Amino acid sequence: MASTAAVSSKARASSTEASLTPTRAFVPDPYLDLATYAAAADLLTLSLGPQHPSTHGVFRVVLYLDGELIVKAVPHVGYLHRGVEKLCEKLSYSNVTPILDKNDYVAPMCNEQAANMVFEQLLGVEVPLRAKFVRTLLAELQRIASHLLWLGTFAMDLGGALGGGTSVFMYCFRERELILDLFEELTGCRFHYNTHCIGGNRHDIPAGYPALVHQSLDLIEARLLEYLGMLEHPIFRDRTRGVGTVDAELALELGLTGPLLRASGIDHDLRRDAPYHVYDLLDVNVICDDGGDCYARYKVRLQEIAESIRLSRLLIDNLPAGPICSTKPLSGVTQFKITSGQAYVAIESPRGELGTWLIAGGKGMNPYRMKLRPPSLHALAAVPYLFPRHTLSDAVAILGSLDPIMGEADR
Amino acid sequence: MSKPPDESERNYEHPLYDYMLRVPGLDVAVTSIDQLLTWGATHSLWIFPMATSCCGIEFMAAAASRVDLDRMGAMIRGTPRQCDVMVVAGTITVKMAPRVKRLWDQMPEPKWCVAMGSCAISGDFYRDIYSVVPGIDTAIPVDVYIPGCPPNPETVMAGLLRLQDKVRLRRAGLPVPSDERPEVHDRTIVPTIGRYEDRKRRGGADPISEAQLESARRLLVRGFPMPEGIDAAATPVAPAKEEPKL
Ligand code: SF4
Helix, strand or coil, rough: CCCHHHHHHHHHHHHHHHHHHCCCCCCCCCCCCCHHCCCCCHCCCECCCCCHHHHHHCCEEEEEEECCCCCEEECCCCCCCCCCHHHHHHCCCCHHHHHHHCCCCCHHHHHHHHHHHHHHHHHHCCHHHHHHHHHHHHHHHHHHHHHHHHHHHHHHHHHCCCCCCCHHHHHHHHHHHHHHHHHHHHCCCCCCCCCCCCCCCCCCCCHHHHHHHHHHHHHHHHHHHHHHHHHCHHHHHHHHHCCCCCCCCCHHHHHHCHHHHHHHHCCCCHHCCCCCCCCCCCCCCCCCCCCCHHHHHHHHHHHHHHHHHHHHHHHHHHHCCCEEEECCCCCCCCCCCCCEEEEEEEEEEEEEEEEEECCCCCCCCCCEEEEEEEHHHHHHHCCCHHCCCCHHHHHHHHHHHHCCCHHHHHC | CCCCCCCCHHCCCCCHHHHHHCCCCHHHHHHHHHHHHHHHHHHCEEEEECCCCCHHHHHHHHHCCCCCCCHCCEEECCCCHHHCCEEEEEEEEEECCCHHHHHHHHCCCEEEEEHHHHHHHHHHHHHCCCCCCHHHCCCCCEEEEEECCCCCCCHHHHHHHHHHHHHHHCCCCCCCCCCCCCCCCCCCCCCCCCHHHHHHCCCCCCCCCCCHHHHHHHCCCCCCCCCCCCCCCCCCCCCCCCCCCC
């Protein structure tokens, strides 16, 4: 009896040791059969979510813990499945935009743009240059707001980074409000804008807007340094460096995009590689990092804020004159009809490649099929690969660094 | 175990009263103590954010620096066991509703529920979708409705003030007015999008079997009754879409 206990504890110690010292050759097996695991009898099953402040919405992951080390993680999605794609099939083309706002609710502008770009492509509608500038500007401002929200919640997941609970979160929301004020000034809404339409934008830049944009951007740029002061902290670095490393190979295999891919050392950004809007006129600096860990993702996102500030300034300074929309104001739901064809449009949302695939058909009143490719779902696919061999507290940091938005992951 | 008494009738006396009344000369202070306790209960509402989607983000904004619900004493806590108020912010799906109910049951009395946003109130434009619950008040009782999609942080604060009024009334033993849920649509309608239409598209010749009806019934855990004597003929079937020519 005593000897078996000694053996099993020894086996457990060795297995724990083995998983504590990750080597390059160690590939966590997301399909690990727990029956084959040495200490299977001692595993603790822990269900994280669907309601947990650090799961960023309603994401659930079942963890199998050996001591404090995770040996297996099984993600569950679908707690926010709202049937958006199905709903789009019921709506006329001009009514789809406000629905897709709610899809990725941290970056609604990007969803609107993706949908309207795919409609315009099938309808053959040209977007005036001014509208293209405004769309690019809105996308870049939205990127700043989205990354700020990510930074705040990520720091909160790590315990406030200063040990102060929600301090960084509060600072980040202060700056995010500045961007939301800009959007409110333009569209009248803080959140779900519905400002894009087929052929351009609904709202033109009001008088005095450029000065407001500059003012807000100056404030945000100055305050970014404050974040660095708060976050460049040994505790923060210890908790993010070497945690949740994704190498380039795994990132490509999982279909990660956006900051996650760039933090793994792959130089890919749709804004530069497949330019849309007026990104071909701009010189976008693509920010990469070789780390692949949470710290690299943090650095990439923070530098992307700075880059977006630079681009926004350029865009608002060089705004061309002209019409904002090339189509007539909406007179009824039957104004736009697409009877055949299909198209796929991908744009770089703050979280990565946001794809919209549309099949048109039937009487042309509503989409036959609308498929969205949400970057968050692919980011969550990394969870079974990243969580094993990390501790429970690291799991929260990893999940935060992936920046999942369940609205678009579950759709 | 017997059924708990009706919530609206329950009187929440503090054990301190008994003690106070037994100490000679202190009973005159009870009124002031009561005021103090009421003030404390009103201004220390701890909120459990049941934040599922977009409204949750706006609720975060309400709790963060600009509007700052902390000013009203409303603390945000991530655990139901320490909280007085559950704010349901966001769309509740059929998969999520039992979890919300369970978390609600874990909260200690006295407790309050706030439905924030059209989704939590009525399901919003998702109400026709097979997977969305048309309003959280089909599962748990709601005290305050905050309309909007999403409500502004200022509106959230107005909702909180309304809740504080109710807390005051309940502590004073006065009748608490129940807020009417905005009646926007008929909740006895079975959601149509995505369930029957797909079958039709696949051929649609087979009548709906009893097993399918049963599963449809199970999906509709939403508190509204399935109409009596439902049969295949009465089941709403959307007109089939034409296949596109690609
Ligand atoms: S009411 Fe609007 S903002 Fe709130 S969860 Fe529903 S769709 Fe999102």
